[in-house]
Amino acid sequence: MAPAYKRILLKVSGEVLAGDQSFGIEPEFLHSVAQQIADAAKDGVQIAIVIGAGNIFRGMAVAADGTDRVTADLMGMLGTVINSLALSNAISRQGVKSKVFSALTMPSVADSFTARAAKAALDEGYVVVCAGGTGNPFFTTDTAAALKAIELDCDVLLKGTKVDGVYSEDPKKNPNATRYDAVSYDEVIGQNLKVMDTAAFALARDNQLPIIVYALDDKEGLSGVLAGRSRFTRVGS
Ligand code: UDP
Numbered sequence: 001m002a003p004a005y006k007r008i009l010l011k012v013s014g015e016v017l018a019g020d021q022s023f024g025i026e027p028e029f030l031h032s033v034a035q036q037i038a039d040a041a042k043d044g045v046q047i048a049i050v051i052g053a054g055n056i057f058r059g060m061a062v063a064a065d066g067t068d069r070v071t072a073d074l075m076g077m078l079g080t081v082i083n084s085l086a087l088s089n090a091i092s093r094q095g096v097k098s099k100v101f102s103a104l105t106m107p108s109v110a111d112s113f114t115a116r117a118a119k120a121a122l123d124e125g126y127v128v129v130c131a132g133g134t135g136n137p138f139f140t141t142d143t144a145a146a147l148k149a150i151e152l153d154c155d156v157l158l159k160g161t162k163v164d165g166v167y168s169e170d171p172k173k174n175p176n177a178t179r180y181d182a183v184s185y186d187e188v189i190g191q192n193l194k195v196m197d198t199a200a201f202a203l204a205r206d207n208q209l210p211i212i213v214y215a216l217d218d219k220e221g222l223s224g225v226l227a228g229r230s231r232f233t234r235v236g237s
Contacts, residue, residue: 004226007046007122009154010037011145014083016160016216018055025055025083030090033160036221037087037127038094043223046122048152049129051087052141053079059137073137077104080141084131085109091127098127103135103144115151122152142200150207157209158225159196160216165233166193182234195235210236 012033019026041047056079062072084100091098099121101113110131111117118128133144142159149157168191169177180193185205188195195201195211204211214225214232224230 003043003045004228005045005155007048007152007154008156008158008226009048009050009145009149009152010158010160010222011142012049012051012087012160012216014052014054014056014079014141016055017051017083017086021055023055025086030086033216034087034090034094036216036223038091038096040222040226041091041096041125041127043226045226046125047127048118048122048148048154049084049087049127050133050141050145050148051080051083051129051131053077053083055079056082070137073139077132077135077137080133081106081109081131084129088127088129091129096127097125098129100129100131103130103132118148119152128152139199140197142196143203146196146200146203146209149209150203154209156212157204158212158214158222160222161213162215162217163213164215164218164231165213166195166235168193170194179231180233182236185235185237188235204235208237210234 017025017030019029053076057075059073059076062075063069088098088100100110101118102110103113105112121128130148133141166180167177171177212232212234218230220230225232
């Protein structure tokens, strides 16, 4: 069966790679994420990825001890480069070609990101990992994910999280919270639902980019979500 989407952007939080640790990369979790991505790529969908750095450094946390915010955010962006190299290499080891493009110029580490080069790589069958966030401080990798999804003409932005969709309240705090199958951009704003940060969400809404929120540890993985077999919430108009 032909995949439902031609090209997707997947946002993965850095903390997913740390598994049950609070810092760093646990090989078991790295390989499980890489395998999901490789399986979906083998189904024929083009995949771009943005990964965070919550498992290494978050600018706001570093800045709390007095480090200036621009420096702290550069440290965070460098953390995304480390995660991107690890994830891209793990995907390659699953037998799927993968390439890192960085928004921070570092030619000895990765190709510099341009939408043109990244789209060409996607068309050639590479899983493209976009490192360095937006390349600017005061942003998050959620915003980078929305931006790259639009720049790369992706059909949808998928956000792999610890829960299986968008809820009326945090389901870990309130087990009776309502889970939505589909929700509109306006409902997300009106009901103050937590999907992505404000800048990321505004970009998605203004460009009619649908967002799918799903549980990264779903046993069917990314392929199950793309085939509509798994539980997720779709945010759109
Ligand atoms: N960051 C940044 N600009 C960007 C993206 C990320 O400065 O465009 C920095 C920022 O310090 C952020 C850190 O990189 O805290 C890691 O990104 P994020 O917090 O989004 O990671 P996640 O929570 O998804 O693991």
